[in-house]
Structures are given as C-alpha cells and as structure tokens.
Amino acid sequence: MQDGGLSELDDASLVAACLAGTPGAFDVIVERHRRSVYQLCHRYVGNHEDASDLAQDVFLRAYRGMKKFRGQSSLATWLYRIAVNACLNRVGAKTPQTEPIGEQQFVDMRAEAVPDKMLKDERGARVRAAILQLAPKQRSTLILRVYHEMSHQEIADVLGSSVGAVKANFFHALGNLKKLLADE
Amino acid sequence: MRHLTGDELVDLADGVVLESDVPHVAVCATCRQQLTELRATLAMASEAEVPEPSPLFWDHFSSRIREAVATQGAAGVRWWRRLASWPGIMAPISALAAALLIVAIVLVSRAPVLPEAQPPTSVASTPTSTLSGTLGVELLSDSVSADDQSLTLVAELTEALGWEAAADAGLTVAGSAEHAVTHLSNDELRELQRLLKEALVRKGV
Numbered sequence: 001m002q003d004g005g006l007s008e009l010d011d012a013s014l015v016a017a018c019l020a021g022t023p024g025a026f027d028v029i030v031e032r033h034r035r036s037v038y039q040l041c042h043r044y045v046g047n048h049e050d051a052s053d054l055a056q057d058v059f060l061r062a063y064r065g066m067k068k069f070r071g072q073s074s075l076a077t078w079l080y081r082i083a084v085n086a087c088l089n090r091v092g093a094k095t096p097q098t099e100p101i102g103e104q105q106f107v108d109m110r111a112e113a114v115p116d117k118m119l120k121d122e123r124g125a126r127v128r129a130a131i132l133q134l135a136p137k138q139r140s141t142l143i144l145r146v147y148h149e150m151s152h153q154e155i156a157d158v159l160g161s162s163v164g165a166v167k168a169n170f171f172h173a174l175g176n177l178k179k180l181l182a183d184e
Numbered sequence: 185m186r187h188l189t190g191d192e193l194v195d196l197a198d199g200v201v202l203e204s205d206v207p208h209v210a211v212c213a214t215c216r217q218q219l220t221e222l223r224a225t226l227a228m229a230s231e232a233e234v235p236e237p238s239p240l241f242w243d244h245f246s247s248r249i250r251e252a253v254a255t256q257g258a259a260g261v262r263w264w265r266r267l268a269s270w271p272g273i274m275a276p277i278s279a280l281a282a283a284l285l286i287v288a289i290v291l292v293s294r295a296p297v298l299p300e301a302q303p304p305t306s307v308a309s310t311p312t313s314t315l316s317g318t319l320g321v322e323l324l325s326d327s328v329s330a331d332d333q334s335l336t337l338v339a340e341l342t343e344a345l346g347w348e349a350a351a352d353a354g355l356t357v358a359g360s361a362e363h364a365v366t367h368l369s370n371d372e373l374r375e376l377q378r379l380l381k382e383a384l385v386r387k388g389v
Contacts, residue, residue, distance in 0.1 A: 127232035171190035
C-alpha cells in the first residue's frame with residue numbers, strides 16, 4: 001500500500017500526522033499495532049470473535065482520544081492501556097467464551113511437523129484457558145509481562161497501580177497458573 | 185534464614201536480577217525449588233501463542249476500522265449537511281429561500297429614497313405636500329440631486345407636460361399620486377386649493 005512514506009515514520013510522528021489530518025496516517029498506526037492489540041484482547045477473552053470486536057473498539061477509542069496522547073509513554077503502551085480497560089470491562093460483563101482445544105482459524109503447516117505443532121497448540125490452548133481463570137489483575141499483569149514484554153513500571157502505569165503490587169500480582173498469577181495446569 | 189519474597193523471586197525468574205547476585209538461592213533448596221517452578225510456568229506460558237487469524241482477516245480488519253473512522257467523521261459533520269441529506273427536504277427549503285429573497289428585493293426596491301445631504305437644486309424637485317385630511321394620500325418628497333443628469337433630462341422634457349396630458353398618455357398609474365390628482369372631483373379640487381393656500385401662507389409666500 002502506497003502511503004506516501006508514512007510507514008517510515010515513528011509512532012510519535014504518525015500521531016502528529018494524524019492530529020494534523022494527514023490521510024492514511026491512522027491506517028498506518030492500525031496496521032502497525034493491530035496484531036499485538038488483537039493478541040492482547042484474545043488472551044483476555046479467549047475467542048476470535050470477541051477479540052476482533054474488542055480490538056476494533058480499541059482502535060476507535062484511540063482515534064477518538066488521539067488528542068489526549070501526550071507522548072509520555074510509547075504509543076503501544078497507550079494502546080495497551082486502552083485495550084486493558086476495554087477488556088476488563090468486557091470480562092466483567094460476561095463469562096469468557098473459550099474456543100475448543102484444537103480449533104484453529106488458520107494453521108500454518110509449513111514450519112513444523114504436524115504432530116508437534118498440534119501438541120504445542122493443544123498445550124497453548126490449555127494455558128490460554130487457564131489464564132482466563134485468573135483474577136483480572138493477575139491476568140492483566142501476566143499478559144502484559146509475558147506476551148507484551150512490558151516492564152513492571154509500565155504495567156503499573158497501565159493498571160494504575162504500584163510496581164510492588166504488579167510484582168505481587170505476577171507472583172500469584174504464576175503460582176495459580178501452575179496449580180490450574182497441574183489440576184488438569 | 186530469611187527466604188526470598190515473592191517480589192525477589194519474580195525478579196529472578198524474570199531475569200531482572202541475576203542469580204549470581206543473590207547468594208541465598210545457592211544455599212536454600214526451598215527458594216531454589218520455588219524459582220525453578222516459577223521459571224517452568226513462565227516458559228509454558230510463553231509458548232501459548234494466540235491462534236493466528238487468516239490473512240484475509242487483517243485486510244478486513246483494517247477496512248472496518250477505516251470505515252468506522254470515516255463514519256465517525258461523517259457523524260461530526262455539521263448538522264446542516266445531515267439535514268440536506270434528508271430526502272425531499274431541499275425542495276421546500278429552496279422554495280422558502282427563494283421566497284425570502286423575492287420579499288427582500290421587493291422591500292428594497294420599494295424603500296423610499298433617502299434625501300441627499302445637500303439641499304435639492306434640481307428643477308424637478310417639488311415641495312412636499314400632504315393631503316392627509318380629505319384625500320388620505322401622502323405625497324412623498326421628490327428631492328432629486330442636481331447631479332442626476334438622467335432625471336434632469338426627463339424633468340426638462342416633461343416640464344411642459346400637464347397632468348391631463350400625462351393621464352391621457354397613460355403615464356399615471358392607478359393608485360399613484362399622479363393618478364389621484366388627475367382624477368379629483370370638483371369638491372376635492374377646491375379642498376386641494378385651500379390646503380395649498382394655507383401651506384403657502386405658512387411659508388410666507
């Protein structure tokens with residue numbers, strides 16, 4: 001997609017371009033961050049449909065609130081904050097609908113042997129299902145730390161808590177996750 | 185011997201703190217066991233990837249966002265554009281606008297000509313007179329600027345034209361002052377003469 005060089009801009013410049021009304025600037029932001037936002041949402045809700053809806057909602061909220069982005073954190077962290085809030089609201093509203101183990105939307109059969117891939121996918125599904133059973137704060141901390149490699153300070157900023165609380169939640173999340181997986 | 189806290193174990197499991205910097209781990213089997221379990225759980229969690237949607241999903245995803253953003257932009261469009269999009273609304277609005285324009289033109293065209301600042305010197309000027317009592321017709325002042333050459337020409341050409349000749353020529357319009365003057369009854373003419381004499385007396389003529 002020809003975007004007039006917009007895809008070469010960093011996130012801060014893209015935000016400035018968006019606010020200036022440059023056509024296509026927000027499209028580049030979406031394209032750059034859509035996968036990570038979708039994956040974060042999926043880890044919260046456990047299924048593709050809800051994750052897709054939530055991810056769209058996240059970007060629409062980001063578009064409406066672009067003027068509020070001050071650049072004090074990275075754009076990704078800002079998007080994750082919006083995503084976490086949206087997901088926590090959704091999780092609080094309904095019971096997560098997880099996908100059956102082994103059901104995949106798209107299976108890439110090229111990289112690994114099929115049986116290993118399927119075993120790995122099955123383990124992954126069990127882990128995702130166990131994560132869904134964690135308390136919201138523990139779930140948030142684990143997702144942001146393990147899958148989005150955010151520092152404890154960044155997680156604290158997103159969740160509006162302290163570094164100590166983040167570490168405590170992370171510790172308990174790992175302990176509970178171990179118990180859930182051991183009980184299966 | 186103090187065991188490691190949860191925070192300290194997390195820092196070790198995360199790799200934020202090096203194991204070599206915490207000698208207690210080497211000498212405490214309990215803490216070492218906890219650290220091993222934490223790392224194993226972390227490793228298992230790290231392998232749990234989110235199923236990748238089909239490539240088509242991402243194209244549609246971006247398109248949906250683009251459409252939703254455009255819809256939001258359209259929703260912010262001024263109310264009058266939304267009003268204009270209502271079916272059948274433009275015809276009555278256009279008719280109303282046209283009617284208002286016509287009324288405005290008529291009002292402007294019928295507005296009395298305000299007198300110029302300089303005193304009127306044209307030969308076409310006539311004194312203001314009011315026949316309010318009997319006839320109820322008010323004659324408007326016809327003060328004309330001496331600079332208006334066209335009106336001066338007309339005044340010169342019609343100076344010798346009497347009211348009767350003007351009326352016979354159809355130059356008076358029903359309802360106009362000229363028409364009223366040329367169609368006065370005898371009683372009305374006598375009253376007009378009396379009023380004009382009174383006006384001349386007041387002016388000292």
